[in-house]
Amino acid sequence: MALDTQNNADNHARFRITGMSCAACVGRVQKTIESTPGVTKVSVNLMTEMADIDYNADITVDEIAAVIDASGYPTAHADVTLSIEGMTCASCVGRVEKALLAVPGVDGAAVNLATETALIKYTDGQTNP
Numbered sequence: 001m002a003l004d005t006q007n008n009a010d011n012h013a014r015f016r017i018t019g020m021s022c023a024a025c026v027g028r029v030q031k032t033i034e035s036t037p038g039v040t041k042v043s044v045n046l047m048t049e050m051a052d053i054d055y056n057a058d059i060t061v062d063e064i065a066a067v068i069d070a071s072g073y074p075t076a077h078a079d080v081t082l083s084i085e086g087m088t089c090a091s092c093v094g095r096v097e098k099a100l101l102a103v104p105g106v107d108g109a110a111v112n113l114a115t116e117t118a119l120i121k122y123t124d125g126q127t128n129p
Contacts (some may be wrong), residue, residue, distance in 0.1 A: 010055075010056050010057055011054070011055050011056070011057075011061075012052070012053070012054050012055075013052075013053045013055065013061050013064060013104070013105075013126055014050055014051070014052050014053070014125045014126060015050065015051045015053070015064070015065065015068060015075045015076075015123060015124075015125045015126055016049055016050055016075065016076040016123075016124040016125035017029060017044070017049055017050070017051055017068060017073050017074070017075060017076070017125075018049065018073065018074055018075070018076050019072070019073045019074065020044075020046055020049060020073055022046070023046065025046070025073060026044045026045075026046045028071060028072075028073075029044050029051065029068065029071050029073050030042050030043075030044040030051075032067060032068070032070075032071040033051065033053060033064070033067060033068065033071075036059065036063075036064065036067050037058055037059065038055050038056050038057070038058030038059030038063075039053060039054070039055050039059065039064065040054045040055060040056060041053070041054035042054075049076075050125055051068065051125075061104050061105065061123075061126060065123055065126070075123050075124070075125070075126075076123070076124040076125065077107065077121060077122065077123055077124060078121075078122060078124045079119060079120060079121045079122070080119075080120050080122070080129040081117050081118070081119050081120075082117065082118050082120065082129065083116060083117055084096055084111060084116050084117060084118050085116060087111070087113055087116060089113070090113065092113070093111045093112075093113050096109075096111045096118060097109045097110070097111045097118075100118060100120055103122075103127055104126060104127060105122050105123045105125075105126030105127030106120060106121070106122045106127060107121045107122055107123060108120070108121040109121070
């Protein structure tokens with residue numbers, strides 16, 4: 001299936017993909033992503049284990065990640081703990097968590113007022129610490 005070149009891509013996403021070991025793996029992942037409505041451009045690199053994807057408003061980053069995962073070569077996930085200063089109450093914690101969860105590629109966030117930290121789970125390659 002050919003990519004939709006008439007609809008200009010509004011967004012770009014990058015995913016780290018695990019489990020690819022040869023050119024056939026790359027081809028399978030690339031073909032799966034290319035056939036997804038809303039995806040306008042795909043480049044999968046075996047050496048870096050990365051997929052660069054341009055897409056439009058017809059699809060979300062989470063939907064693209066689900067397509068990649070369903071191809072049998074899952075996206076890599078990671079977590080990081082960051083220090084957060086200046087929080088004084090539970091309302092602050094809620095606002096920080098909400099802001100973190102709004103970042104594309106962030107899968108989860110748990111903010112701790114007592115330790116002034118945030119544990120963030122994210123899709124590796126989509127975002128970084």
